[in-house]
Amino acid sequence: MKNKNLIFNFPYLCLFILLTLLIQCHDDELTNEVVDKDGNVYKTIKIGEQTWIAENLKTITYRNGDPIPLIKDNLKWHSQINGACCYYNNDSILGKDYGVLYNYYAIQDPRNIAPQGYHVATDEDWTKLSNFIGGLSTAGGKLKEIGFVHWLTPNSGATNEIGFNCRGGGYRDISGSFAGLGMFCAFWTGTEFVAGQAINRIIYSNDTQMTREISNLGINGAGGYVRIVKD
Numbered sequence: 347m348k349n350k351n352l353i354f355n356f357p358y359l360c361l362f363i364l365l366t367l368l369i370q371c372h373d374d375e376l377t378n379e380v381v382d383k384d385g386n387v388y389k390t391i392k393i394g395e396q397t398w399i400a401e402n403l404k405t406i407t408y409r410n411g412d413p414i415p416l417i418k419d420n421l422k423w424h425s426q427i428n429g430a431c432c433y434y435n436n437d438s439i440l441g442k443d444y445g446v447l448y449n450y451y452a453i454q455d456p457r458n459i460a461p462q463g464y465h466v467a468t469d470e471d472w473t474k475l476s477n478f479i480g481g482l483s484t485a486g487g488k489l490k491e492i493g494f495v496h497w498l499t500p501n502s503g504a505t506n507e508i509g510f511n512c513r514g515g516g517y518r519d520i521s522g523s524f525a526g527l528g529m530f531c532a533f534w535t536g537t538e539f540v541a542g543q544a545i546n547r548i549i550y551s552n553d554t555q556m557t558r559e560i561s562n563l564g565i566n567g568a569g570g571y572v573r574i575v576k577d
Contacts, residue, residue: 378390380399380461380463380464380574381461382403382404382405382407382461383405383407383408383409383411383461384404384405384406384407386404386405388400388401388403389401389509390576391508391509391510393475393478393479393508393510394474394475394478395474396471396474396475396478396575396576397575397576398467398475398510398573398574398575398576399464399573399574400509400510400511401445401511402444402445402446402513402515402531402571402572402573403445403446403448403459403460403571403572403573403574404441404442404445404446405446405459405461406431406446408429408455408457408458408459409457409458409459409460409461409462410457410458412457414429414430414431414448414452414459415428415429415430415431416430416431416432416433417430417431417432418432418436419522420521420522420523421522422522423449423518423521423522423567423569424520424521424522424567426449426451426567427451427567428451428455429448429449429451429452429453429454429455429457429459430448430449430451430452431446431447431448431449431452431569432446432447432518432569433446433447434447434515434516434518434524434527435524435527440515440527443496443513443515444496444513444515444516444527444531444571445515445571445572446571446572447515447517447518447569447570447571448534448569448570448571448572449566449567449568449569450534450538450544450566450567450568450570451566451567453466453534453536453544453572454538454566459572460574461574463576463577464574464575464576464577465536465574465575465577466534466535466536466572466573466574466575467533467535467536467572467573467574467575468535468536468537468575469535469536469537469545469558470537471535471536471575472533472535472547472556472558473558476556479507479508482555482556482557482558483554483555484503484554484555485549485555485556486502486503486512486549486550486553486554486555486556486557487502487503487504487505487554487555488503488505488506488507488508488510489506489508489510489512489549489556490503490504490505490506490510490512490513490549491504491506491511491512491513492504492505492506496513496514496515496528497513497514497528497551498514498528498529498551499551500551500552501551502550502551502552502553502554503553503554512531512549513531514526514527514528514529514530514531514549514551515527515531515532515571516528516529516530516531516532517530517532517568517569517570517571518568518569519568519569520565520567520568528551529550529551529552530548530549530550530551531548531549531571532546532547532548532570532571533546533547533548533549533570533571533572533573534546534570534571534572535547538566539560542565542566543560543565543566544560544566545558545559545560546558546559546560546570547559
């Protein structure tokens with residue numbers, strides 16, 4: 347009799363186990379989104395074995411809840427030796443379209459700008475991404491948003507074939523000046539080459555490639571964009 351009950355209940359047991367596993371696995375891979383400390387919601391994309399957010403980071407709050415100083419004044423930006431952030435042209439509307447610009451001190455800060463379970467994409471992460479989509483020579487085009495809403499012409503080779511949605515957000519230089527809107531997007535990586543010089547990834551409107559450069563943004567006080575990757 348006990349054996350009959352076991353056989354009869356087996357399908358229900360399997361269903362229970364399956365539902366339990368689904369609940370336990372209910373993370374960004376199932377919801378396809380991640381939320382930062384400010385409540386910004388990002389869609390995620392699977393690229394090979396990596397999970398990236400599909401837009402630039404927008405948080406102005408560290409993971410522990412402390413604010414990242416939002417610096418508008420050029421002189422104050424130039425003199426910063428701690429984490430800081432800003433919007434392009436100090437315009438929060440542009441921040442919605444392009445994300446937030448961070449100096450490298452914010453990326454180095456142990457309070458962490460990435461949400462729990464994620465980290466600022468390292469040089470190695472970017473290399474894995476570019477290798478997966480065919481190499482640096484064409485990666486820029488494949489990652490760029492199509493059209494001319496957020497890029498100036500010619501937006502060479504733009505296909506956005508994996509939904510990365512890279513937009514030409516420019517950067518903020520060490521003096522506090524903004525430049526390059528629509529012309530390029532400058533990303534910090536989480537990898538410092540030597541003290542004061544981080545590795546950058548740059549994508550241009552007039553090129554299909556993604557370049558890997560050592561501190562093209564200037565010393566670590568300049569402002570660049572950030573993409574995050576799941577740990």
